[in-house]
Amino acid sequence: MMIFTDKLIRRKNLFLLTGLFMTLVAVSCAPKYDPKPAPDRRLPEMQTNVATFSTSGNAVENFNLSFTSLGNVAIEEYGIVYAFLPDTTAVNLVIGGAYPTAKFKNAPRMGANTETFNISFPSGMHALSYRAYARVAGGEVRYATNRLNKTY
Structure with missing residues (x-):
C-alpha cells in the first residue's frame, strides 16, 4: 500500500509542477499592457x-x-x-x-x-x-x- 501511495504522491506533484510551469510560460508570453496610448498622428x-x-x-x-x-x-x-x-x-x-x-x-x-x-x-x-x-x-x-x- 505504501508503494502505491508514494507513486500517487509523485504523480500528483509532477502534475502540479507541470501545471505551475505551464502557467508561468503562459504569463511570460502574454503581451505586456502599455498604459500610455500611442500618440495621435496629426498631419500639417x-x-x-x-x-x-x-x-x-x-x-x-x-x-x-x-x-x-x-x-x-x-x-x-x-x-x-x-x-x-x-x-x-x-x-x-x-x-x-x-x-x-x-x-x-x-x-x-x-x-x-x-x-x-x-x-x-x-x-x-x-x-x-x-x-x-x-x-x-x-x-x-x-x-x-x-x-x-x-x-x-
Missing part, C-alpha cells in the same frame, strides 16, 4: 496665400503659404505646386506630376512662410494657378484646402 494643415509679382507684372516674386497646424509628423518638404496655363482652366495641381514646384528652403513655422523665386511668366500663357503642399515623413503629401489663380 496649410493655406495658400496670395503670391507677390514683380513691378513689371511678368514674374512671380514670392510665393506665400500659412501653416495653421504643423502637426506632429515631420515635414520633409513643403512649397507651392503651380501651373502656367492659357486660361484659368482647373487642373489637378499635385506634386510629382506635370507641374513644377517651388520648394521652400527655410524650416516650416506656424503662420506665414514666404520664399523668393522670381519665376518668369512663359509667353502664350495668360493664367497662373497654384496651391501649397507639404510632404511628411513616410511620403504622404498634404495639400492646402484652397488654390489661387492669377490672370495676367
Whole structure:
C-alpha cells in the first residue's frame, strides 16, 4: 500500500509542477499592457496665400503659404505646386506630376512662410494657378484646402 501511495504522491506533484510551469510560460508570453496610448498622428494643415509679382507684372516674386497646424509628423518638404496655363482652366495641381514646384528652403513655422523665386511668366500663357503642399515623413503629401489663380 505504501508503494502505491508514494507513486500517487509523485504523480500528483509532477502534475502540479507541470501545471505551475505551464502557467508561468503562459504569463511570460502574454503581451505586456502599455498604459500610455500611442500618440495621435496629426498631419500639417496649410493655406495658400496670395503670391507677390514683380513691378513689371511678368514674374512671380514670392510665393506665400500659412501653416495653421504643423502637426506632429515631420515635414520633409513643403512649397507651392503651380501651373502656367492659357486660361484659368482647373487642373489637378499635385506634386510629382506635370507641374513644377517651388520648394521652400527655410524650416516650416506656424503662420506665414514666404520664399523668393522670381519665376518668369512663359509667353502664350495668360493664367497662373497654384496651391501649397507639404510632404511628411513616410511620403504622404498634404495639400492646402484652397488654390489661387492669377490672370495676367
